[in-house]
Amino acid sequence: MSTTISLGSSVRSEWIKFRSVRSTLWGLITLVILTIGIGVLVSFAVRGHWSHASFRDRITFDPVNTSLSGTLFAQFAVGVIGALFVSNEYANKTIRTSLSAMPRRMTFAFGKITVLVVSLFLITEAVCIIAFLAGQSVLSGVTPTGSLGNASDLRAVLSAGVYLTLLSLLGLALGLILRHTSWAISVFVSLLLILPLLVFLLPSNWQNDVSKYLPANLGQSMTSTTVAAHSFAPWTAMIILVVYVAGLLTAGLMLLVSRDV
Amino acid sequence: MIHIEHLTKRYGDVTAINDLSFDVRAGVVTGFLGPNGSGKSTTMRVILGLDAPSKGTATINGKAYADLKSPLREVGALLDAKAVHPGRSARNHLLSLAASNKIKASRVDEVLEIVGLSGVAKKRAGDFSLGMGQRLGIAAAILGDPQILLFDEPVNGLDPEGIRWVRDLFRSLANEGRTVFVSSHLMSEMALTADHLVVIGRGHLITQGSVAELTANAKSTVYVRSSNPNGLADALRSKKFEVSANNEQSLSVIGATSDEVGELAHELGITILELTPERASLEEAFMELTADEVEYSGSPSTKKAVTA
Ligand SMILES: Nc1ncnc2c1ncn2[C@@H]1O[C@H](COP(=O)(O)OP(=O)(O)OP(=O)(O)O)[C@@H](O)[C@H]1O
Numbered sequence: 001m002s003t004t005i006s007l008g009s010s011v012r013s014e015w016i017k018f019r020s021v022r023s024t025l026w027g028l029i030t031l032v033i034l035t036i037g038i039g040v041l042v043s044f045a046v047r048g049h050w051s052h053a054s055f056r057d058r059i060t061f062d063p064v065n066t067s068l069s070g071t072l073f074a075q076f077a078v079g080v081i082g083a084l085f086v087s088n089e090y091a092n093k094t095i096r097t098s099l100s101a102m103p104r105r106m107t108f109a110f111g112k113i114t115v116l117v118v119s120l121f122l123i124t125e126a127v128c129i130i131a132f133l134a135g136q137s138v139l140s141g142v143t144p145t146g147s148l149g150n151a152s153d154l155r156a157v158l159s160a161g162v163y164l165t166l167l168s169l170l171g172l173a174l175g176l177i178l179r180h181t182s183w184a185i186s187v188f189v190s191l192l193l194i195l196p197l198l199v200f201l202l203p204s205n206w207q208n209d210v211s212k213y214l215p216a217n218l219g220q221s222m223t224s225t226t227v228a229a230h231s232f233a234p235w236t237a238m239i240i241l242v243v244y245v246a247g248l249l250t251a252g253l254m255l256l257v258s259r260d261v
Numbered sequence: 262m263i264h265i266e267h268l269t270k271r272y273g274d275v276t277a278i279n280d281l282s283f284d285v286r287a288g289v290v291t292g293f294l295g296p297n298g299s300g301k302s303t304t305m306r307v308i309l310g311l312d313a314p315s316k317g318t319a320t321i322n323g324k325a326y327a328d329l330k331s332p333l334r335e336v337g338a339l340l341d342a343k344a345v346h347p348g349r350s351a352r353n354h355l356l357s358l359a360a361s362n363k364i365k366a367s368r369v370d371e372v373l374e375i376v377g378l379s380g381v382a383k384k385r386a387g388d389f390s391l392g393m394g395q396r397l398g399i400a401a402a403i404l405g406d407p408q409i410l411l412f413d414e415p416v417n418g419l420d421p422e423g424i425r426w427v428r429d430l431f432r433s434l435a436n437e438g439r440t441v442f443v444s445s446h447l448m449s450e451m452a453l454t455a456d457h458l459v460v461i462g463r464g465h466l467i468t469q470g471s472v473a474e475l476t477a478n479a480k481s482t483v484y485v486r487s488s489n490p491n492g493l494a495d496a497l498r499s500k501k502f503e504v505s506a507n508n509e510q511s512l513s514v515i516g517a518t519s520d521e522v523g524e525l526a527h528e529l530g531i532t533i534l535e536l537t538p539e540r541a542s543l544e545e546a547f548m549e550l551t552a553d554e555v556e557y558s559g560s561p562s563t564k565k566a567v568t569a
Pocket residue numbers: 272275276277295296297298299300301302303304446
């Protein structure tokens with residue numbers, strides 16, 4: 001066996017770090033509870049009001065997106081998981097130990113990225129499928145329902161997992177750039193909650209054009225089975241979000257390589 | 262071997278290291294000594310490739326740290342005993358380091374045994390005392406069985422038994438032919454631990470040499486009590502010795518030997534009541550060397566600060 005450090009050895013090292021702290025476990029438990037719990041709650045609410053729903057509400061109703069409502073809350077949990085995975089190392093200075101053991105900083109970072117993406121992708125896909133199935137069983141018999149056998153429904157459900165995975169990576173990128181847990185989480189939350197409020201202050205004829213570019217709205221586009229007015233088609237939305245994440249990640253990697261630790 | 266050449270490190274306006282050059286050789290314990298803020302930790306971070314030098318180089322066996330193929334097998338370092346995730350167990354901390362350099366998990370249990378942490382290996386590192394943290398840091402440093410070891414203030418927080426253990430460990434690592442580089446701001450500690458010393462102040466080299474050489478160079482002091490202290494003091498001053506009066510009868514003569522003081526007194530017919538050579542301790546040698554180089558010197562009175 002070669003004893004030279006490699007991406008493989010970086011991944012193994014980061015996997016041990018990822019699974020050996022409680023913050024990861026709590027973050028994942030929160031993710032599961034929010035995604036499934038809120039999806040079920042919202043589905044129950046829709047089911048209860050269905051008889052009073054207007055014609056317009058009925059024809060635009062998206063049972064898939066409804067059952068995935070929990071992702072709007074779970075996105076904060078995955079952001080925190082991603083940010084902490086990096087910012088923790090700066091907070092307790094283990095970054096120095098880590099980079100002494102793995103001085104090729106890109107290899108170090110890609111080890112982290114691999115562990116985060118693979119584990120979050122598997123978990124969020126599973127959780128989103130469960131949320132979808134639970135939501136449909138709540139809605140069934142009252143409202144129209146979706147099915148995983150339907151290509152656009154399947155795409156929307158799987159996209160929800162992709163959305164959450166991308167947002168965890170966004171958290172990681174902010175961790176790399178800002179290096180402080182509280183700053184990274186504040187900026188992450190601002191991107192999702194404060195930015196939409198700022199868009200609201202723009203002249204009204206601009207708002208629709210700008211707001212469809214907001215990360216949370218891209219997520220809505222990705223997880224819908226119908227294309228709503230003033231929003232992107234699902235694949236376009238996913239590509240735009242990938243560009244955002246790749247841009248921030250590139251900035252984070254460049255700073256990681258060039259800064260003192 | 263560690264080779265430092267014309268190393269300069271600036272952080273904005275602060276020059277932490279200033280044109281520093283020295284070598285750390287194998288087979289001896291080299292003490293890295295300097296007052297607080299003199300640049301010891303910065304030098305260690307530059308050696309490990311964590312901070313980039315503003316000028317100059319630091320190399321490990323001729324290579325930049327970043328070019329090492331299996332860093333933990335070549336260099337082991339303890340920078341900060343508190344640098345562990347508080348929620349992670351000691352064993353998982355070491356396992357993650359071992360995995361990064363493809364070191365077998367059995368070696369983790371081995372080093373835990375060596376540093377005496379086997380019993381608490383599965384406990385959260387956040388609950389460790391500072392001394393236990395130092396032991397964990399030392400375990401991480403020796404994990405890859407490296408030939409070169411760096412320790413930044415390793416005895417901080419250790420009890421006397423722990424300090425002894427660390428000293429013996431450094432000694433045996435050096436006896437095995439390894440390069441051992443240990444920083445401290447305490448000369449007395451270094452006197453017992455190191456063979457060779459590199460002394461810095463305000464980021465530049467003040468002196469280096471063996472512990473014996475450095476103490477020998479320090480000025481000695483002679484304490485003398487006599488029948489005519491004033492007459493003796495004048496005579497000594499005229500011979501360019503530095504003299505200070507301790508009380509009515511006694512003097513301290515700096516830079517003189519007891520022979521010189523005794524003979525002078527005899528010539529003047531002064532009766533010597535007491536004559537004691539005070540060999541300069543390493544601590545004094547250090548204070549003398551770094552007197553002009555101390556960055557943060559405390560005010561002698563602490564009372565003023567309270568009322569200010
Ligand atoms: N990251 C940094 N940013 C700015 N200044 C720094 C940084 N690191 C060190 N310094 C400054 O460089 C100087 C040297 O600091 P360093 O920590 O290397 O000293 P030291 O010899 O290890 O001191 P101590 O005995 O207190 O540990 C100090 O003036 C310190 O304030």
